[in-house]
Amino acid sequence: MGSVNALAKSDFPLLRRSVNGQRLCYLDSAATTPMPQAIGEKLQTFYAQSYSSVHRSVNSLGLETTNAYEHARSKVAKFINADPAEVIFTSGATASLNLVAESWGRENIHQGDEIVLAVSEHHSNFLPWQQLAQAVGAKLRLIKLNDQEELDLIQAKSLFNEKTKLLALAQVSNVLGSENPVAELISMAHQVGAICVIDGAQAIPHERIDVRQMDCDFYAFSGHKMLGPTGIGVLYGKKALLEQMPPAHFGGGMINYLDHGQATWEAVPEKFEAGTPNTVGAIGLGYAIDYLNKIGFKNIEQHNQELMNYLLPKLAANPGVKIYGQGQKLGVVSFNLAGIHPHDAATLFDQFGVEVRAGHHCALPLMQELGIPASIRASFYIYNDQADCDRLLEAIKQTQEFFNESC
Amino acid sequence: MSLADMRSLYQAVVLDHAAHPRHKGELSDYNAASTVHNPSCGDTIKLFLQIDQDKITAASFTGSGCTISQASASLLTEAVIGKTTAQCLAMAKAFSNLATGQEADQKSIALLGDSAIMTTVMQFPARIKCATISWWALDEAIIKMKGHPND
Numbered sequence: 001m002g003s004v005n006a007l008a009k010s011d012f013p014l015l016r017r018s019v020n021g022q023r024l025c026y027l028d029s030a031a032t033t034p035m036p037q038a039i040g041e042k043l044q045t046f047y048a049q050s051y052s053s054v055h056r057s058v059n060s061l062g063l064e065t066t067n068a069y070e071h072a073r074s075k076v077a078k079f080i081n082a083d084p085a086e087v088i089f090t091s092g093a094t095a096s097l098n099l100v101a102e103s104w105g106r107e108n109i110h111q112g113d114e115i116v117l118a119v120s121e122h123h124s125n126f127l128p129w130q131q132l133a134q135a136v137g138a139k140l141r142l143i144k145l146n147d148q149e150e151l152d153l154i155q156a157k158s159l160f161n162e163k164t165k166l167l168a169l170a171q172v173s174n175v176l177g178s179e180n181p182v183a184e185l186i187s188m189a190h191q192v193g194a195i196c197v198i199d200g201a202q203a204i205p206h207e208r209i210d211v212r213q214m215d216c217d218f219y220a221f222s223g224h225k226m227l228g229p230t231g232i233g234v235l236y237g238k239k240a241l242l243e244q245m246p247p248a249h250f251g252g253g254m255i256n257y258l259d260h261g262q263a264t265w266e267a268v269p270e271k272f273e274a275g276t277p278n279t280v281g282a283i284g285l286g287y288a289i290d291y292l293n294k295i296g297f298k299n300i301e302q303h304n305q306e307l308m309n310y311l312l313p314k315l316a317a318n319p320g321v322k323i324y325g326q327g328q329k330l331g332v333v334s335f336n337l338a339g340i341h342p343h344d345a346a347t348l349f350d351q352f353g354v355e356v357r358a359g360h361h362c363a364l365p366l367m368q369e370l371g372i373p374a375s376i377r378a379s380f381y382i383y384n385d386q387a388d389c390d391r392l393l394e395a396i397k398q399t400q401e402f403f404n405e406s407c
Numbered sequence: 408m409s410l411a412d413m414r415s416l417y418q419a420v421v422l423d424h425a426a427h428p429r430h431k432g433e434l435s436d437y438n439a440a441s442t443v444h445n446p447s448c449g450d451t452i453k454l455f456l457q458i459d460q461d462k463i464t465a466a467s468f469t470g471s472g473c474t475i476s477q478a479s480a481s482l483l484t485e486a487v488i489g490k491t492t493a494q495c496l497a498m499a500k501a502f503s504n505l506a507t508g509q510e511a512d513q514k515s516i517a518l519l520g521d522s523a524i525m526t527t528v529m530q531f532p533a534r535i536k537c538a539t540i541s542w543w544a545l546d547e548a549i550i551k552m553k554g555h556p557n558d
Contacts (some may be wrong), residue, residue, distance in 0.1 A: 342473075343448050343450075343473040343534070344473050348413060351413060359448045359449065373448075373449050373450065374450075398410075402410065402413065402417075403422075
């Protein structure tokens with residue numbers, strides 16, 4: 001654990017601050033990861049030296065900015081094994097998923113068609129499909145949980161048929177922390193001719209993604225969960241699909257020709273990037289990819305494994321703790337403390353400087369499936385260590401004592 | 408902040424009301440009601456009122472939530488029974504002001520009685536909504552039934 005951690009920890013000044021008089025113990029990386037100091041500094045340099053508009057100006061600054069933006073696109077493409085033309089910059093995974101629903105969905109999903117999605121989807125991969133289904137008269141079919149509180153592949157199999165047009169699935173649940181059986185489900189979907197939209201927001205910080213090997217049709221993720229800035233994300237799509245799809249947004253930078261009567265569109269990916277894009281965000285995401293490549297996913301995976309192996313048995317040994325999902329955890333653990341509402345627990349944890357998320361994690365259908373209103377979620381990344389696990393365990397103990405004494 | 412600060416939020420009376428909420432359940436007869444959600448945590452409170460000759464003759468609530476939201480709703484039901492609708496609206500405003508660190512008039516604070524304990528939540532900005540949602544439900548239920556006082 002030492003090497004990754006020692007390398008990473010010093011790069012994040014945010015983690016050295018204190019909260020309520022205690023050193024920050026940051027356990028909310030599944031929501032947002034802090035950004036390495038060097039990325040902020042590089043972006044400052046970019047602002048100071050090149051910052052301009054992309055794809056428009058026939059001048060040196062415009063060219064430098066365009067080159068930096070397109071270089072970032074190439075880094076993303078290489079990072080997920082795609083072609084640069086298949087990489088669309090968006091404001092985040094939410095915008096990416098909505099783009100698929102608005103464009104591919106509106107064209108191809110009609111009355112009587114079916115959309116399969118997991119009950120554990122984040123609202124960003126649930127609502128676009130629910131709203132589309134309501135608008136066109138299509139039907140949502142949900143993959144439920146088995147008795148291990150993981151996706152039920154046997155039940156899932158019964159959901160696919162000739163009416164299925166699309167599978168929407170998170171690669172890793174933002175609540176359960178487990179890797180979903182993506183390969184099996186994509187194969188089921190393709191067998192009936194459906195396309196597959198994978199929400200990779202929680203997976204991409206933790207493992208090497210190869211969209212070709214995965215054979216997904218679309219893949220969405222956000223910069224701010226992988227050490228990059230907020231407000232930048234990616235939609236990968238297979239080129240043949242993207243080329244057939246109409247643009248979802250209209251504006252500058254996305255036309256080939258326009259007159260009073262009609263318009264024709266730019267090629268992909270520009271067709272989907274109307275308006276001045278988040279250039280700085282894209283460049284920052286490129287730097288985040290450089291940083292992750294430098295550390296290496298083998299090290300990141302090993303570090304996560306060691307942390308989870310340390311934490312989970314200790315957490316499970318506390319009789320007042322109920323952990324959700326029995327699968328392997330990619331840095332995310334959701335649990336509840338018996339008799340204590342998660343928001344009360346999170347307020348206590350905060351007094352100890354332990355920053356977790358409490359609530360429904362934008363996954364209300366999953367909360368309903370689990371029969372709980374909310375949960376506590378602790379999420380870990382490369383800069384966390386065993387001491388952070390101990391801080392969490394101690395905060396749990398103190399919180400249980402506080403409420404059990406008081407009641 | 409320390410565990411002592413925590414005791415100011417989670418006082419014995421608060422924990423007691425959360426563990427043993429008063430007037431919990433749907434009223435068999437009611438003529439005003441409102442449901443409020445806290446979208447950040449998924450908590451829901453539904454408030455029921457029986458209003459006769461402009462006075463609250465019965466009040467109750469349903470819904471699940473944290474210690475703060477449950478205790479606040481329970482204390483609210485005790486505080487509003489016997490009050491006029493105008494007094495209730497003044498109390499809701501005073502509570503909301505105090506919980507967000509603003510001032511309120513002494514007369515309204517006096518009407519709040521024990522329920523004013525919950526305004527200590529102002530020290531915990533992330534939790535203010537937990538305490539105030541039941542008071543918003545009160546405001547909404549009365550205005551829905553009677554129309555806005557300024558109309």
